[in-house]
Amino acid sequence: MASQNAAPHAEYSRRLEARQELVAQLDRASESVSYVRIALAILSVAAIWLGNYWWLLPAVLFIVAVIYHSRVRQARASADRAAAHYRAGIARIEDRWSGQGNPGTRFDDPHHVYAADLDLFGPGNLFELLSIARTRMGENALASWLVAPAPVATVLERQQSVGELRERVDLREDLAVLGENAGVGVQPEELSDLGGSLRDSVKARIPEAVELAACELAAWGFPPRPRDSRTGVAPLNANALAIDVYENGRPSSEEACRIGDARVLARSRM
Numbered sequence: 063m064a065s066q067n068a069a070p071h072a073e074y075s076r077r078l079e080a081r082q083e084l085v086a087q088l089d090r091a092s093e094s095v096s097y098v099r100i101a102l103a104i105l106s107v108a109a110i111w112l113g114n115y116w117w118l119l120p121a122v123l124f125i126v127a128v129i130y131h132s133r134v135r136q137a138r139a140s141a142d143r144a145a146a147h148y149r150a151g152i153a154r155i156e157d158r159w160s161g162q163g164n165p166g167t168r169f170d171d172p173h174h175v176y177a178a179d180l181d182l183f184g185p186g187n188l189f190e191l192l193s194i195a196r197t198r199m200g201e202n203a204l205a206s207w208l209v210a211p212a213p214v215a216t217v218l219e220r221q222q223s224v225g226e227l228r229e230r231v232d233l234r235e236d237l238a239v240l241g242e243n244a245g246v247g248v249q250p251e252e253l254s255d256l257g258g259s260l261r262d263s264v265k266a267r268i269p270e271a272v273e274l275a276a277c278e279l280a281a282w283g284f285p286p287r288p289r290d291s292r293t294g295v296a297p298l299n300a301n302a303l304a305i306d307v308y309e310n311g312r313p314s315s316e317e318a319c320r321i322g323d324a325r326v327l328a329r330s331r332m
Contacts (some may be wrong), residue, residue, distance in 0.1 A: 088138035
């Protein structure tokens, strides 16, 4: 095992050292830009106090320095996340990973047939060792793989994917760095609602919401009344409000991924 881990450990250590050096360089650059911003701000104030229009030059330079400083900080944050990625990888190689990751306790089911026996969830258990997910959807996917058996073909496909990713260290670093921002609250239920139907719990509250809206309108002096066809006012487009009509016109999941929903795209082009 030690010989198998030697090459990954050396590569991760080399990359960690490089990312830490980059963080230090960007820290020095950020500090220098801060001093430049202070100097430009002082020059701008002095020029304005002297009544000289030359204050525009340091003011413009100050704005440029602010933009550049923001980019330096973003680069520093990315380098720091990359360093954290390699530190976590080295910790797993050296068997120091326990207590440093997500234990997945929300997936722990005391009634599951083998989860407790195999120590799938909880501090120091398998989920914490395996999970580098940045979103709840990723965590849900990993947990579902652990708690349910998969067909042999599916297992082989996953092993092939692992083999393909094993040598693509740069790609895994990019995913870790970019994925860090996705960890802030991507909820699979809400994401599904974005392109899908309303959940049953939401549908069940529609009559209550309509009733509350009617009460509010009545309190403002505009009580809703049934539409009278004799007034000549065109009726509302019932199809636009009927959820069944909307659902029946939805493209399949495969078509939605490839071409989207033409009804929505048509409105977006207007």
